[in-house]
Each structure stands twice: as C-alpha cells, then as structure tokens.
Amino acid sequence: MNEKMMRDLSEAYGVSGFETEIKDVIRRYADNHYDELREDSLGNLIFKIGEGDKKILIESHMDEVGLIVKYIDDNGFVYVSPLGGLDAHTLLNQRFKLITSKGKRLWAVSGSKAIHLQEDGEDEKLKIKDMFLDFGVKNKEELQKLGVNIGEVLSYDAPFMVFGNGKYATGKALDNRTGCYTSMEIMRKVYKSKELKKRYTFFFAFTTQEEIGLKGARVAAFKEEIDFALVLDTSPAGDTPGIEKKVSELMLGKGVVIDYVQAEGRGLIMRKEHLEEIKKIFDKNKIPYQVEIGTGGVSDAAIIYITKSGIPTVGLGIAVRYLHTPVEVMHIEDLDNLVKGSLSLIESGFF
C-alpha cells in the first residue's frame, strides 16, 4: 500500500454533493497519467485513457457521509441533517471538519450532556435532530463571522493510521477512498501500457453523491457507450463480536470481495458466468477472494448495470469494519489484492 496516498485520500474532505477537497487530491495523484479529463455537471471527475474499440468504465465514488447545517441557535450551537446513512450513536462526541464556501477550515465537536447531568435512561433517546455541534464560539454572530451559515457541510475529522500488527489501518471514509485508491493505482499502471491503451478506451470515473442515492454514477455511465463496467466499493465486514457468520461471513484479510448479489437482489446481480470466470482468473493469479451475497446496502454497480440498454458490470471491493464511522478498519493486504486482482482481470482480457 502506498500509505501516503491512502492517507491523503482518507483524510480529504468530500461529503456527498460537496466533494471539494477530495477532487483536488485525486487530480494531484492523477498527475498527467491520462489523456483527457472532464468534469460533468454533477461534479464527477472522468479521466480518459487509450483509444481501443472496447470502452471500459472503472468507477469509484469519492463522496463520504457527513452532516449539513440546518439551524443555528442564538448561543452559536449548530443543528444538522445527515447526508448519507448515519447512526446517531456514532456521531456523538466526535470531531468534525468544515470547509466553508470561501475555503476556510473550521473544526467542531458534537456535544452532549455530561454524564453527571443525565437522568436515568436519557442517553438511550439520542436522535440526530437533537444533536448539536459546538464550534468554540460565544454566540451565533461570532459563528457567522467565521463563515458558518445554514447549508455548510461537515465531515468527520479523523486521522488515517496503520496500527496493531501493521496489517490493519483505520480512518474515516475508507468507504470509498479505498475504491478511489484502487482506481488510481490501476489508472497509473494502465497509462504506461501501450498494449492496453490500444485494446481499450478506459474511463476512470470518480463519482459524486453515491451515499445519497447513487447519483453521480448514473450520469457518469450515461454519456459514453460503455461495454463493461468495474465498480470498486467497500462491503460491511462480519468478523466482529455480535455478528453471526450466517449474516455476514466477510472477513478482513481474507481477500477481495466479489460483490455478486447486493441487497437480496434489489441491487446488482452479477452474471453467473462472470463470477465463474473471475474466480478462475483469481485462482490462477493467486488472488484470495470471498464472494458476497449481501442482505442490505447497494453500490453504484446497482445503477450502472441498468443504465441505457444495460451494461455488463462487475463489483469488487474490500471488507471494512464499522462502515460510515470515523474509525473504519481495513486490512492492508486486502487493498493490495484488490489492485492486483483488478489488474489481473484487465490484463487477462476478461473485459
């Protein structure tokens, strides 16, 4: 793993619909390893490489879950609405980052009543609408002077860190900056291959607004006549206390997740023959993998594969613990295997 790149991607600010800083990071790492770049009306970044007849879309959403300012009280406490699937319990007493419309960086913490002041059972009732953010100001006027008004957006503020035995890493937005990381690694490799650029035209799409309804991908997949799509995203790991194997068998360190069926079939259903062929290619290249039959949650693959007259689509990713929290956990070897596995599919002519 290129730790510096993964850290920069994870720590970048980029809440759904407000993917500002993350775009700069992606542009910086793309560093001229592409033929054309275009940004569409939804803010998707689409890098084009090659001139082959077959058009391949490699897609990863770059947005992350966050909060949007809804109301500010006279004392300068801020009330918010969620952008994306958030659990009130994971939001409490966290640190958040806000980049104002004018580019100013601010920090806030989500407050709560100290335990000393709580009555019995009070903590069980927490709802996002009752949660408030403390920006370290005296009143509303001071906060507005800093540039915080209704409509400003907050992301988690959490460091990316390799920890434990050195094979695990934690940070915010591993969903889906691990997908962006993989896409970037593939892009840089493909750009150097004359043969692949002759065989394919690649569109590397870093898309917006996945967490609030798969929106960027829908638009990104529409413009070109795509022959095949590879969607890179995370899946919820089931290897922590309290989750039964029959609910999720996905484990960290067990390899690439092949996202075969999503949300009991309401999301992507990959073609059976694609699954079998991927397994064969992965076996041959010694890429460990696990097959996901998901019960909840869909990715951009769910929308891309029914775009236009249908686009053959494969979903790959890694398993991540504690999704949509500031302390998501991944296994570094899974990420390395996702890069290797994706490249093995491209090089073997699977697409």
Ligand SMILES: [Zn+2]
């Ligand atoms: Zn995701």
